[in-house]
Amino acid sequence: MASLLNKLSLRQLNKVLKKVNSYSDKMKAMSDETLKHQTVLFKRRYMKGESLDHLLPEAFATIREASRRVLGMYAYDVQVLAGIALHKGKIAEMKTGEGKTLVATMPLYLNAITGKGVILITSNGYLARRDALEMGQVYKWLGLTVGIGVKEDAKESMDTDEKKKIYHSDIIYTTHSALTFDYLLDNLCINKEDKCMRDFYFVVIDEVDSVLLDAANMPLVISGAPRVQSNLYKSTDYFVGTLEEGDYEEEDRQVWLTPRGITKAEQFFGVNNLYTKDYYEVLRHINVALKAHFLFKRDEQYVVKDNKIMLLDKSSGRMVENTKLKCGQHQAIEVKEGLNPSSETRAMASITYQAFFNMFEKKSGMSGSVIEDRKEIKAVYDIDVVEIPTHIPIARKDLKDSYYGSFEEQFEASMKWLIRAHEKKQPVLVVTSSIEMSYIYSRVLLNHHIAHNVLNAYNVAKEAEIIKNAGQLGAVTIATAIAGRGTDIKLSDEVKQLGGLLVLGIGRMENQRLEKQARGRAGRQGDPGTSKFFVSLDDEIIKEYGAPSLKSYKNVKEITKKHITKMMDQAQKNYEISAYRSRNRTLEFDSSTSAQRTIIYTLRNRLLNDEIDYDELMNFIIKENIEDFFIADPTKDEMQRFILSHIEYHIDDTLSYKKEGLLQLAKERFLSKKKELEESNRYNQFMRIAILNALDNAWIEQVDYLEQLRATIGLRRYSQKNIIFEYHQEAYRAFEKMMDHAKKNVMKNVMLSSIVEEEKGTFTVMLP
Ligand code: ADP
Numbered sequence: 001m002a003s004l005l006n007k008l009s010l011r012q013l014n015k016v017l018k019k020v021n022s023y024s025d026k027m028k029a030m031s032d033e034t035l036k037h038q039t040v041l042f043k044r045r046y047m048k049g050e051s052l053d054h055l056l057p058e059a060f061a062t063i064r065e066a067s068r069r070v071l072g073m074y075a076y077d078v079q080v081l082a083g084i085a086l087h088k089g090k091i092a093e094m095k096t097g098e099g100k101t102l103v104a105t106m107p108l109y110l111n112a113i114t115g116k117g118v119i120l121i122t123s124n125g126y127l128a129r130r131d132a133l134e135m136g137q138v139y140k141w142l143g144l145t146v147g148i149g150v151k152e153d154a155k156e157s158m159d160t161d162e163k164k165k166i167y168h169s170d171i172i173y174t175t176h177s178a179l180t181f182d183y184l185l186d187n188l189c190i191n192k193e194d195k196c197m198r199d200f201y202f203v204v205i206d207e208v209d210s211v212l213l214d215a216a217n218m219p220l221v222i223s224g225a226p227r228v229q230s231n232l233y234k235s236t237d238y239f240v241g242t243l244e245e246g247d248y249e250e251e252d253r254q255v256w257l258t259p260r261g262i263t264k265a266e267q268f269f270g271v272n273n274l275y276t277k278d279y280y281e282v283l284r285h286i287n288v289a290l291k292a293h294f295l296f297k298r299d300e301q302y303v304v305k306d307n308k309i310m311l312l313d314k315s316s317g318r319m320v321e322n323t324k325l326k327c328g329q330h331q332a333i334e335v336k337e338g339l340n341p342s343s344e345t346r347a348m349a350s351i352t353y354q355a356f357f358n359m360f361e362k363k364s365g366m367s368g369s370v371i372e373d374r375k376e377i378k379a380v381y382d383i384d385v386v387e388i389p390t391h392i393p394i395a396r397k398d399l400k401d402s403y404y405g406s407f408e409e410q411f412e413a414s415m416k417w418l419i420r421a422h423e424k425k426q427p428v429l430v431v432t433s434s435i436e437m438s439y440i441y442s443r444v445l446l447n448h449h450i451a452h453n454v455l456n457a458y459n460v461a462k463e464a465e466i467i468k469n470a471g472q473l474g475a476v477t478i479a480t481a482i483a484g485r486g487t488d489i490k491l492s493d494e495v496k497q498l499g500g501l502l503v504l505g506i507g508r509m510e511n512q513r514l515e516k517q518a519r520g521r522a523g524r525q526g527d528p529g530t531s532k533f534f535v536s537l538d539d540e541i542i543k544e545y546g547a548p549s550l551k552s553y554k555n556v557k558e559i560t561k562k563h564i565t566k567m568m569d570q571a572q573k574n575y576e577i578s579a580y581r582s583r584n585r586t587l588e589f590d591s592s593t594s595a596q597r598t599i600i601y602t603l604r605n606r607l608l609n610d611e612i613d614y615d616e617l618m619n620f621i622i623k624e625n626i627e628d629f630f631i632a633d634p635t636k637d638e639m640q641r642f643i644l645s646h647i648e649y650h651i652d653d654t655l656s657y658k659k660e661g662l663l664q665l666a667k668e669r670f671l672s673k674k675k676e677l678e679e680s681n682r683y684n685q686f687m688r689i690a691i692l693n694a695l696d697n698a699w700i701e702q703v704d705y706l707e708q709l710r711a712t713i714g715l716r717r718y719s720q721k722n723i724i725f726e727y728h729q730e731a732y733r734a735f736e737k738m739m740d741h742a743k744k745n746v747m748k749n750v751m752l753s754s755i756v757e758e759e760k761g762t763f764t765v766m767l768p
Contacts, residue, residue, distance in 0.1 A: 078391050167182075502522065607691055
């Protein structure tokens with residue numbers, strides 16, 4: 001079925017390819033000047049109403065020819081095919097080394113004709129800069145502007161003007177995190193002039209699986225003020241350390257207390273019901289401590305460096321700089337590792353990549369390993385995946401996996417392969433599933449006096465350099481997962497004679513994508529190469545997700561029985577299902593947050609653009625606030641306090657203490673304020689600042705609350721409720737409350753703020 005669909009898609013793409021090819025000679029015959037001028041002509045035609053689809057053949061042929069002249073690279077037919085797929089909003093699966101960088105130039109150029117700004121996402125800043133500089137030569141030659149959204153030194157910041165210039169370029173190269181971060185920042189500014197971004201139009205995501213799948217569970221968060229340091233980390237850590245099997249349960253990367261565990265916790269903390277509001281904080285700390293102990297493993301999800309917890313990027317094995325886990329999870333791991341908990345900050349703005357990328361009018365992507373996940377991609381993002389044939393047939397031999405009873409056997413067998421290849425100087429790349437394992441290989445190689453390079457999270461800087469040389473005569477390289485993605489491994493003729501690069505995969509990995517990427521390091525662009533995986537019952541994934549009955553085969557040296565090896569492979573499938581569920585859960589939770597964020601950001605934009613009728617809004621807010629206040633039948637004292645904190649700093653003796661009296665007072669006060677402000681032409685600006693401040697403060701609180709809620713709601717699993725449903729309900733209730741709160745603060749800000757003139761023409765609003 002899948003391959004039939006693929007054939008159909010390819011057939012359609014091939015039709016368009018023919019049209020592109022029919023323009024090749026015409027473009028070849030053009031002088032440089034005429035070719036360059038095409039961009040202007042396309043723009044004119046687009047303005048006159050011609051569609052991009054109609055312009056495609058000529059535009060693709062133009063940039064294809066321009067790349068030949070500027071870079072000396074002429075896109076192959078399969079590359080054009082992939083480019084067409086991207087323009088159509090699809091994901092192109094292209095093997096490593098097939099030249100995705102060049103592919104992207106074609107749809108980016110075509111879509112940039114609209115003048116709306118198009119974006120290319122790469123998985124790290126180094127690649128974004130490298131590709132923008134190289135491909136940028138072509139765009140510039142054709143008269144387009146190029147922006148790079150990341151600085152060479154990630155710690156360096158950009159000012160507003162610089163950012164604006166970047167985001168107003170025709171074509172932008174950046175990373176998913178830099179772009180998303182800038183988006184959140186853009187929605188924290190209070191002047192229209194400080195907004196740097198334009199509306200989102202077209203995006204091409206390189207290594208799309210790592211962004212849309214692997215990073216799906218890690219929302220991007222902007223942190224604000226520090227939280228009061230909690231002293232519960234140590235006691236909950238100690239408590240969780242006393243738990244025994246049966247006190248807790250684990251599934252789909254979730255862990256929670258069983259009824260027995262709950263009883264233990266209630267005894268330990270001396271409380272009678274852990275699930276009441278009063279013990280919310282205790283519960284939250286238990287939750288993060290449970291996760292720290294049972295879900296987060298040192299050297300897998302994080303490393304300890306200079307007394308700090310550094311997170312590891314799953315797909316590259318790299319340390320992630322400047323990122324901490326949220327909601328106290330980071331602190332819980334610190335305490336588990338015997339460190340002092342670092343300070344915790346509040347979340348100010350957050351978004352998942354899923355929600356972010358779904359804002360684009362059209363999105364597409366490329367990857368060497370995404371076809372297996374086409375169903376999930378379709379369901380979540382509504383994007384089709386097309387498998388693009390390779391330019392030259394793949395010559396790599398993927399040998400059958402071998403299965404062993406224990407790590408010792410697995411290790412010995414793989415070392416035999418390694419040594420045999422090394423003796424004839426064939427380069428070998430060992431890909432392990434953990435850092436620990438990479439050290440074991442390194443140590444044994446040292447004992448054998450075999451020179452080698454180790455690529456893991458501890459030496460980020462040298463990664464690209466090392467991986468580039470992994471194909472040299474006699475090279476032995478050990479890497480965790482697929483560090484150094486996006487760097488070409490080139491082979492000399494001598495190495496090709498020896499059969500190219502040998503990739504040895506150690507252990508079943510978390511998913512097939514990772515294994516495919518590991519294999520794909522060999523045999524690029526029709527090169528010879530070999531890959532082989534060694535699997536054992538000691539592989540983490542099999543120990544955790546395999547059938548318990550597998551244990552009885554521990555003493556078998558090499559496992560060859562089909563039904564057993566199948567059971568071993570099933571462990572990976574189980575893990576993939578659980579990872580899928582966990583991503584899905586994130587999405588389900590996120591739907592509330594997303595809906596709320598959309599409401600707030602839309603409101604913000606209307607405020608920034610002065611599209612709000614402030615009189616109408618204020619009349620509404622004054623009426624609602626005062627009516628709400630009178631529901632509780634307030635005393636005179638309470639009314640006075642209400643006036644002082646919401647209307648004016650002064651109480652008039654003649655005031656009638658009735659609802660109508662207060663309403664009239666507030667309205668009069670507002671009108672006189674308005675008159676005063678209008679005289680100096682500051683009414684709109686003042687209102688915008690006063691309202692935005694109230695709205696932002698309320699929303700920031702809400703973001704933080706939702707983060708916390710999400711982190712703790714899993715623990716209600718035993719209270720017999722559907723947690724997603726409960727979350728949505730609670731999130732909705734909190735939103736209503738937040739809006740009420742914002743309404744009160746708008747009134748307060750508008751009525752009680754004063755304006756301080758600074759220099760001529762500039763002023764500051766002093767908020768109450
Ligand atoms: P991928 O990202 O798909 O692994 P790259 O974009 O890194 O591949 O390209 C791999 C190599 O192939 C690069 O050295 C690039 O310069 C080269 N290349 C790509 N397309 C062409 C082409 N049409 N003609 C010549 N060289 C090409």
